[in-house]
Amino acid sequence: MSPIQVPRPLTSFSAGVMVHLAFFSLGVAESQRLRELGVREGNLIHVLKNDDTFVCAVESSRIALRKEVAMNVFATLSAV
Amino acid sequence: MTEVLSHIAPRRVALIGNPNVGKTTVFNLLTGLRQKVGNYPGVTVEKKTGRMAGDLPVEIIDLPGSYSLSPKSMDERIAYDVLSGHLAGEPPPDVVVCIVDASNLERNLYLVSQVIDLGIPTIVALNMMDAAESAGLSIDLAVLNERLGVPVIPITASRNEGIGKLKYEIRRTDLAFPPERAWQLMPAVEVEMPALIEVLSKEAPKVPVRQRFIEVLQCLTSDSMLDYWTTWAPGFQREVQQVRKKLEAQKVPFQQAEVIGRYGWISPLVAGVVSRKKEVGSASVSDRIDRVLTHRIFGPLLFALLLLLIFQAVFSWATPAMDVIEEGVVGLGALIRGALPTNMLTDLVVDGIIAGVGNVVVFLPQILLLFFFLGLMEDTGYMARSAFIMDRLMSRVGLGGGSVVPLLSSFACAIPGIMAARTLANPKDRLITIMVAPLMSCSARLPVYTLFIAAFLPTGKVLGLITFQGLAMFSMYLLGTVMAFIASLVLKKVVFKGESSFFAMELPPYRLPRFKQIFWRMIDRSKAFVIRAGKIIFGMSIILWALARFPSTDLDPAIVSARLEVETTYSNSVDRLVQEGVDPVLAVQQTDEAMHSDFKQIEALEAGYRIEHSFIGMLGHSLEPVMRPLGFDWKISAGIVSAFAAREVIISALATIYSVGDADENSPLLREKLKADTYPNGDPVYTPLVAVSLLVFFVLALQCMSTLAIAKRETNTWKWPAVMWLYMTGLAYLFSLAIYQGGTALGWG
Structure with a gap:
């Protein structure tokens, strides 16, 4: 049985990994916007770029996040 | 679902969808060239409507791209207001067509479920079926149709596939109302x-x-x-x-109730209709292109190169066409002046109306070129990348990455720059961008910089490499840019304080540009400029003409006698030549050539006298006490007032006041006249310090009625243009005052 993972900010995952979104530490409006873009709790997300900027894939969409925004989105590493 | 529509009258059909789902392509395919572009009442959101050909008249309304009906931007608010009938004069549509990206069904169905809940007959157009297939997705259309309870039409708009079936569904008069809500809130x-x-x-x-x-x-x-x-x-x-x-x-957590509830219904629905043949996470072509175009080093470099190209195009490629327009306006004016009697009405037609139309049309080449490039960037999907690449840098000055293109376009002209700010989703970012765009040194400032730098600044070199004059020119551009950044930071911290920094946007897949679509967008935007901003620019041109033309005054007796003397000399010369046996026609020609400059000089003297005694001259005189602390006399003040038509007008205004006649920024005669001008006590009017003060004034002041007109058009109020004019004029005054008074105190005057 794998140990329970503690959610970490998206910026702590390297490019190429798949993560499960856990929760947002953002304002209501900002969180709502992310959800509308498909970045929502429980979703499987593919981290495409994580250097000075952050890009992830949600299904076939590519979502770019300001680093400060990505730092406030928490996720766990996916086994997929 | 027993209610059935029985419309025969023209029906209104609204197209709605997430951004980048091919909504505009569908709109174009449905309406062809039968399109109209306007604005929704009271806001600057573009309203695109068109007619669908066929027996049953159908009006198609292209709503702004929206991720949901819970409005976050002005565009999304309009989409909701149109659908719900909240907008005065806009009855709700009879049918809604939701354009959905088949390769991203789950997110797109969120909006569809909201539209269905409005209870308006709805059709789902499942677009980009080809992209879904390439991504290895297979969609069970029959099950999707059944679960949603509304018709689902598969289409690939880029290949014109499925549009016939979509048109058929739109025309159906027995289209059913959508089913009742199938999902639950917490x-x-x-x-x-x-x-x-x-x-x-x-x-x-x-x-x-x-x-x-x-x-x-x-x-x-x-x-x-x-x-x-x-x-x-x-x-x-x-x-x-x-x-x-x-x-x-x-x-x-009631604010999340809708998202949780809807996705609680959508996610299992999608899982039941979509099967995936490819693995999640495989890199697409767009991902591979993005590895270069959004690379931390190559990305900004390539973007800088692209901007250089756009800047060059708007700055230089437009010049020949602008020259042709300017020459055409001058030529037309001369033609009409020649054909009509010399009176005030002719002056009004030539100097007021024709010049006013010219002031509007002259910007068209720049606007067309800029919107061509912006269209290309939008259509290929690069626009979103450019905003993303520049976001980090721009966030430091209180703006988002999307403000880069409008601000850089403003180096050519603030008008297309302000119009380009329409691409910004955040209304506050858009407003700040509009407010600071005129601080970027536009091409109209260049002649002013050229004249005063060449006339008053030394010609030596710094470290033997860069000329003082080149450095001065660069400093003018730098000052404008730095001030724009400071102003945006202040606006963000003071006027729009409390706004958190947020940037999250979708990067659409790269696509080949559709030039027909880009062409029509260029035409639409240019029409909007000519019709709306043009009215204001035209009206203001006439007012400025009247200020320069009135009141009519008798010429100074010395000028009258000077003209009489020249005319007498002319007659005597012709008579003498005829007496010497020269053919009378030839005699007139020879005398015309010989005395051309004498007549020009007299005309210049007369024009100079008239402008001094016109309302603009009076304004110059009355402004002199306020402007003297900046080092400006009445002539410069009158020039500044005239330059409100357009900055470069100060050159012709000064040329008129100094009786130089036709002169441009490179005219040695005008430079000499400026250098030679003195106050009654013998002090020179123009010193290098006055020149620097004037240059800085022109960098910072909003001396352009066209910019004010377009800002009014884009913000839909005179409030922001007024604030813009006041803060920029205030900045200009304070900086010029500090430079002139500081310089004088240090003995540089």
């Missing part, structure tokens, strides 16, 4: 809904029964939506506020 919120719906239906009975649920839900989660009911249903508003307080006290 119980703590769901339980509050019936009572709130009841209050709303009592206070606003005109709201259609099916629409009431979504109206209540919007008000529960959005303050701006709740504000709408302040006048229409104040009791309902109070009730919603009480329910909000109650849910907050119970720690119910």
Whole structure:
């Protein structure tokens, strides 16, 4: 049985990994916007770029996040 | 679902969809060239409508791209207001067509589920079926159709596939109303809904029964939506506020209730209809292109190269066409002046009306070129990348990455720059960008810089490499840019304070540009400029003409006698030549050539006298006490007033005042006249310090009525253009004052 993972900010995952979104530490409006873009709790997300900027894939969409925004989105590493 | 539509009258069909789902392509395919572009009443959001050909007249409304009907931007608010009938003069549509990206079904169905809840007959156009297939997705259309309860039409708009079937569905008069809501809110919120719906239906009975649920839900989660009911249903508003307080006290996350509820229905639905043949996470072509175009080093470099190209195009490639327009306007003016008698009406037609039209049309080449490049960037998907690449840098000055293109375009001209700010989704970022764009040194400032730098600044080199004059020119551009950044930072911190820094946007897949679409967008935007901003620019041109033309004054006796003397010399010369046996026609020609400069000189003297005694001259004189601390006399002040038509007009105004006649920024005669001018006590009017003060004034002042006109057009109010004019003029005055007074105190005067 794998140990329970503690959610970490998206910026702590390297490019190429798949993560499960856990929760947002953002304002209501900002969180709502992310959800509308498909970045929502429980979703499987593919981290495409994580250097000075952050890009992830949600299904076939590519979502770019300001680093400060990505730092406030928490996720766990996916086994997929 | 027994209710059936029985429309025969023209029906209104709204197209809605997430951004980048090919909505505009579908709109173009449905309407062809039968399109109209306007604005929604009271806002600057573009309203695109078109007619679909066929027996049954159908009006298609292309709504702005929206991720949801819970409005976050002006565009999304308009989409909701049109669908719900909140917008005055805009009845709700009879049918809604939701354009959906088949390769991203789950997210797109969120908006579809909101539209269905409005109770308007809905058709789902499942676009980009080809992209879904390439991504290894297979969609069970029959099951999707059944679960949604509305017709689902598979289309690939880029290949014109499925559009015939979509047209058929749109024309169907027996299109059914969508089914009742199939999803549930969290119980703590769901339980509050019936009572709130009841209050709303009592206070606003005109709201259609099916629409009431979504109206209540919007008000529960959005303050701006709740504000709408302040006048229409104040009791309902109070009730919603009480329910909000109650849910907050119970720690119910009611603001997430809609997202959780809808996705709770959508996710299993999608899982049941979509099967995936490819693995999640495989890199697409766009991902591979992005590895280069959004690379931390190559990305900004390539973007800088692209900007250089755009800048060069707007700055230089437009010049020949602008020259042709300017020459055409001058030529037409001369032609009409030659054909009409010399009187005030002719002056009005030539110097007021024709020059006014010229002031509008002359910007068209720049606007067309800029919108061509912007269209290309938007159509290929690169626009989103450019905003993303520059976001980090721009966030430091209080703006987002999307402001880069409008600000850089403003180096050519603030008008296309301000218009380009339309691409910004955040209304506050857009407003700040509009407010600071005129600080970027536009091409109209260049002649002013050229004249004063060449006339008054030394010609030596710094470290033997860069000329002082080149450095001065660069400093002017740098000062404008730095001030624009400072102004945006101040606006963000003071005027729009409290706004958190947020940037999250979708990067659409790269696509080949559709030049026909880009062409029509260029035409639409240019039409909008000529018709709306043009009216204001034209009107202001006439006012400035009147200020320079009136009051009519008698010429100074010395000038009258000088003209008489020249005319007498002319007659005597012709007579003498005729007496010497020269053919009379030849005699007139020879004398014309010999005395051309004498007549020009007299005309220049007369024009100089007239402008000194015109309202503009009077304004110059009356402004002199205010402008003297900056080092400006009445002539410079009058030049500044005239330059309100367009900055470069100060050159011709000074040439007129100094009786130089036709002169441009490179005219040695004008430079000499400026250098030689003195005050009655013998002090020179122009010193290098005055030149620097004037240059800085022109960098910072908003000396351009066209910019004010377009800012009014884009912000839909005179408030922001007025604030813009005041803060820029204030900045210009303070900086010039500090430079002139500081320089004088240091003995540099």
